Amino acid sequence: MALLRGKAWVFGDNIDTDLIYHGKYLPLTDPREMAKHAMEYVPGMEDFSKRVSPGDFVVAGRNFGSGSSREHAVLCLKYLGVAGVIAESISRIYYRNAINNGFLVLECPNISKKVKTGDELEVDPESGLIRNLSSGEELFAHPLSGLEREIMEKGGLIEHIRSLMEG
Amino acid sequence: MEKIASSKLGREVKAGERVWLPLDLVVIRDFAGPNAILQFEEITKGRGKVFDPERIAITFDYQVPAKDEKVANNQKICREFAERQGIKHFFDVNAGIGQHVLLERGLVTPGSVIIGTDSHMNLLGAVESFSVGVGNTDVVAGFILGKLWFRIPQSVKMVFNGRLSYPVTSKDLALFFVSEMGGDGANYLSVEFYGEVIDSFSLADRITLSSMVTETSGKIGFMVPNDEVKAFLEERVGKSVEIIEADPDAEYLEIREYDVSGLEPLISCPHVPENVKKVRDLRGVKVDEVFIGSCTNGRYEDFKVAYDYLLRVGKGFNPRVRVIFTPSTKEVALRLLREGIASAFVEAGGVFTNPGCSLCTIGHHGILASGEVLLSTSNRNFQGKLGRGSYVYLSSPLTAIASAITGEITDPRDLL
Numbered sequence: 064m065a066l067l068r069g070k071a072w073v074f075g076d077n078i079d080t081d082l083i084y085h086g087k088y089l090p091l092t093d094p095r096e097m098a099k100h101a102m103e104y105v106p107g108m109e110d111f112s113k114r115v116s117p118g119d120f121v122v123a124g125r126n127f128g129s130g131s132s133r134e135h136a137v138l139c140l141k142y143l144g145v146a147g148v149i150a151e152s153i154s155r156i157y158y159r160n161a162i163n164n165g166f167l168v169l170e171c172p173n174i175s176k177k178v179k180t181g182d183e184l185e186v187d188p189e190s191g192l193i194r195n196l197s198s199g200e201e202l203f204a205h206p207l208s209g210l211e212r213e214i215m216e217k218g219g220l221i222e223h224i225r226s227l228m229e230g
Numbered sequence: 231m232e233k234i235a236s237s238k239l240g241r242e243v244k245a246g247e248r249v250w251l252p253l254d255l256v257v258i259r260d261f262a263g264p265n266a267i268l269q270f271e272e273i274t275k276g277r278g279k280v281f282d283p284e285r286i287a288i289t290f291d292y293q294v295p296a297k298d299e300k301v302a303n304n305q306k307i308c309r310e311f312a313e314r315q316g317i318k319h320f321f322d323v324n325a326g327i328g329q330h331v332l333l334e335r336g337l338v339t340p341g342s343v344i345i346g347t348d349s350h351m352n353l354l355g356a357v358e359s360f361s362v363g364v365g366n367t368d369v370v371a372g373f374i375l376g377k378l379w380f381r382i383p384q385s386v387k388m389v390f391n392g393r394l395s396y397p398v399t400s401k402d403l404a405l406f407f408v409s410e411m412g413g414d415g416a417n418y419l420s421v422e423f424y425g426e427v428i429d430s431f432s433l434a435d436r437i438t439l440s441s442m443v444t445e446t447s448g449k450i451g452f453m454v455p456n457d458e459v460k461a462f463l464e465e466r467v468g469k470s471v472e473i474i475e476a477d478p479d480a481e482y483l484e485i486r487e488y489d490v491s492g493l494e495p496l497i498s499c500p501h502v503p504e505n506v507k508k509v510r511d512l513r514g515v516k517v518d519e520v521f522i523g524s525c526t527n528g529r530y531e532d533f534k535v536a537y538d539y540l541l542r543v544g545k546g547f548n549p550r551v552r553v554i555f556t557p558s559t560k561e562v563a564l565r566l567l568r569e570g571i572a573s574a575f576v577e578a579g580g581v582f583t584n585p586g587c588s589l590c591t592i593g594h595h596g597i598l599a600s601g602e603v604l605l606s607t608s609n610r611n612f613q614g615k616l617g618r619g620s621y622v623y624l625s626s627p628l629t630a631i632a633s634a635i636t637g638e639i640t641d642p643r644d645l646l
Contacts, residue, residue, distance in 0.1 A: 132365055159365065
């Protein structure tokens with residue numbers, strides 16, 4: 064997996080699935096439509112989908128993605144072009160949904176305190192090394208496990224299954 | 231958990247391993263189900279068959295009956311899929327909350343491995359089923375392969391000794407557990423509950439506690455069935471079931487023991503479930519709406535205890551407050567109707583709805599205006615979940631009914 068570079072958008076603790084993607088948009092099935100509502104319920108972030116640029120990172124505190132099993136909460140960020148989520152802890156269903164969709168999620172202690180919105184990050188998904196190019200600081204995220212990386216590298220669980228079916 | 235996985239795979243499985251486990255049941259709902267079906271049709275080019283139609287279930291509970299055209303269309307996608315694939319475990323808009331329906335229909339046994347598109351799927355840990363909430367992609371994998379990858383969780387043991395005294399309920403214990411654990415305290419973990427309090431818990435009590443494990447990010451919360459629960463399962467499944475006991479030398483990441491005899495009525499305050507306080511410290515907070523129901527507190531026993539309390543106090547609801555009752559399933563609804571409990575709630579000024587998820591999600595009935603306060607027996611109070619600018623508190627059915635009578639947050643001991 065290649066090195067990634069992008070700007071950070073920093074959020075607090077307990078960014079739950081209703082803040083990431085509100086329940087009222089659950090009937091949507093087109094991920095490009097979902098993308099328009101990403102982070103809409105985070106106070107002050109109502110227009111996040113217009114402000115974020117492709118390749119940017121969502122950085123958050125603990126318990127990111129807690130709550131619902133809705134995959135929309137992963138797809139909305141992915142289809143917005145967000146490069147990945149780096150949080151102090153990521154709730155388990157969100158974590159699986161992200162891996163299954165080939166969307167990068169990393170857990171990194173203290174990241175929300177060490178990075179400010181607008182900082183430029185360089186992320187190595189393989190090793191978990193995160194360099195804050197704006198402050199010069201280096202941070203270490205927990206790397207993905209073997210199986211998780213395998214699914215990610217295929218582009219998600221569906222692609223993984225496709226290769227199993229063909230193989 | 232290691233024991234369930236080991237028995238499924240016929241070899242010793244250790245916590246931390248990533249394994250593919252065979253699935254006993256793959257469950258979709260009117261929420262996320264249509265996404266999974268569309269994905270399945272795409273990948274199999276519209277010609278695919280599910281791995282085993284007997285091991286797929288479809289339940290409608292999210293917005294039932296359909297509240298708009300989009301939802302109606304989504305439900306239609308599920309109905310047609312059930313027809314096409316020959317799926318018999320199909321439960322339409324009249325049946326109720328998925329996990330509860332599956333349990334009542336005898337589709338859940340100890341040691342079974344179940345996935346479903348509901349983050350509270352894991353409440354079935356109350357009968358020792360390893361059931362987890364997943365997204366639609368995992369379901370597609372389940373439809374095709376009949377198995378799914380899991381990271382085998384480490385286990386934490388929670389022991390609750392002592393006795394809960396009326397009007398303290400299993401929900402108060404569940405809120406105590408959430409506050410002790412924190413919102414991510416059980417992330418990737420399996421929780422095993424033991425102790426005198428758990429031994430005495432009914433199935434309804436167990437469901438209340440196991441459903442709140444999700445609010446600590448836990449993967450599953452197990453309770454070893456007592457005789458009553460075992461008898462219920464055997465009656466529903468139609469044959470004897472085998473209980474799973476942890477090995478005496480089972481390894482735990484942590485063991486926590488509590489004497490909970492002195493527990494008081496608790497309440498979770500906006501906007502995270504872990505924000506738990508004593509009900510008496512919030513006395514006087516005005517409520518606009520009260521909700522009794524959900525997969526956490528929607529069993530017959532939850533309504534019965536509220537009904538008995540209402541009779542004992544002998545007053546109706548504060549006319550300023552909207553009080554909404556939603557049974558979890560058709561079976562629960564019928565019993566509440568038959569025993570006059572539903573009509574007593576309506577006579578007292580409440581609204582009695584059809585079974586389903588009701589006020590646990592936005593977009594159907596009971597939504598709040600900005601600035602309004604809801605006291606709910608459900609499991610989540612996320613910011614804006616039920617209406618932008620609204621406030622949601624979580625409590626037991628007894629705190630909820632007492633507060634519905636007075637119109638403000640009320641410790642149920644105060645009216646007795």
